[in-house]
Amino acid sequence: MRKASDELVAKLLPKAMAGLNLAVLEGASPAEVARDLATAPMFRGRKVVVVRDPEFLQPKKGRADGLSKIKDAWNVGRRRVAANRALALMAKAGFGLEMLLAPDPEALARELDLETEEADAAFLKALGEFCQAEGLTAPEGDTRALEALLEKGLPKDHHLIVEAQQIDSRTALAKKLLKMGVSVEHKVERELRKLDIRAVVADVLKPFKKRLAPEGEQLLKDLCGGNMRLLQSELEKLAVYVGDERPTIEAADVRLLVRRAREEEFREIADAIGARNLKAAIHYVEVALDQEEPALRIHGAIASIVRRLLEDRMRWGALGFGARTTQREFNGRGMEALAEEAKERGTRVPHPFVCWLGFQACMRFEPRELVRALLAVAQADVELKSGGVGRLVLERMLFKVCQRGA
Incomplete structure (x- = not known):
């Protein structure tokens, strides 16, 4: 997406003008975008405003990981951008700085669909303290100024490019942008073995x-x-680290500098547990621990996965679905039930095939097995907080979660 955006900017602006007639905004409010769009450029001619992943266009709920972009920015040293994103995210639910300084997991889950563990709470608190020290406040969320400018029409030769991985197309602003502009979709291969990063x-x-x-x-x-986006920043960091000493970045350099940061990292352990694949689940834990991931954070991810499996198993069972339910039946009656739930919650319905995979995962367990797994998770929590060895505790827990039996 970034490459496509850069190519579009290059077609609109000569390199000589890009320094002064190009504005790249990240973490900006709608009013700030409107002001920049309405302001004349330094040199006569075209002006381009690029808005990257604007929080005001994101859905309030239903994101794969609402904190991922904030963490990405923070981890590469762009702390002010991370802080502005966090404040804008909190503002969507009517929260302010106080929610960062003292995170309420229940409120965050209820209002923003954010599942936070202890490590996330510590991260949010650090963000809050940074905002407090820098005097940062939540950006203005009113979109009327930008809507009015779009309705009136942008000044001559002014162009707006919006980069977004996800938008809430139901909002008035999103509808205006989609109606007046051109939407270009770029899909990244989600299956790791098929992902080709050579060109990037x-x-x-x-x-x-x-x-x-x-x-x-x-x-x-x-x-x-x-x-x-993270891949690009990590490559730049690796290139600077290697310096002029050698032309090739080796695997040892990657191991030294890059931490696991895949957006789908919890999906990986979720897939392993859903398939009752003990070997794959333990491999995930070993790699995560080797990269100094806190054992409690890994435990929290597994706890969320097991709870979700149990909730799904009980829900589908109550609706009369079982392990012998066909995909055709699920795509009919099952997706209708999910559509009703999504409508009540104001979220989007996931792709039917993704839902089908989740259904198959929970149906690989009997309810009593998932209750037993949840008890194992609770026991592991006590052991970890009582000084237990993280690797041993987590592996023992996974054995109980994945094993079959009475």
Whole structure:
């Protein structure tokens, strides 16, 4: 998406004008975007305003990970951008700085669909303290100024480019943008084994005159997944680290500098548990612990997965579905039930095939097995907080979660 945006900017603006006639906004409010769009450029001619992942266009609920972009920005040192994003996200639910300083997991889950663990709460608190120290406040969320400018029409030769991984197309502002502009969709391969990052790697490293060793490329793909923005920042960091000493970035450099940050990292452990694949689940835990991921955070992710499996198993059972339910029946009656739920919650219905995979996962367990798994999770929580060895506690818990039996 970033590459496509950059190519569009290059077609609209000569390089000589890009320095002064191009504005790139991240974490900006609708009013700030409107002001920048309405302001004349430094040099006569075209002006381009690029807005990256605007929080005011994001859905309030139903995101894969509402904190991922905030964490990405924070982890690469862009703390003010991360803080502005966090404040804007909190403002969607009517929360202010106090929710960052003292996160309420129940309120965040209820209002924003954010499942937060202890590590997330500590991260949000650090964000809040940074906002307090810098005097940052929630950006103005009123979209009327930007809507009015779009309705009136942008000044001559002024162009707006919006980069967004997800938007709430029901809002008045999104409808105006989609009606007046051109929507270009770019899909990233979600299945890791099919994901090809070679072109991105070559483009990012070309200015640095570097190349990435094949083993390093595979490792970086495993760590960053389809998060192209994070992949780009990590490649730039690696190129700077290697410096002028050598032309090739090796796997050892990637292991040293890049932490696991894949957006779908919890989906990986969820898939393993849903398939009752003990070997894959333990492998995930071993890699995460080797990269200094807190054992309690891993435990929290597994706890959420088991709770979700139990909730889904009980819900589908109550609706008369079972392990012998066909995909055709599920796509009919099952998706109708999910559509009703989504309508009540004001969220989008996931793709039917994704829902079908989740249904199959919960149906691999009997309700009593999931209750037993939840008890194992609770016991592991006590052990971890009582000084238990993280690796042993988590592996023992996973054995109980994945095993079959009475």
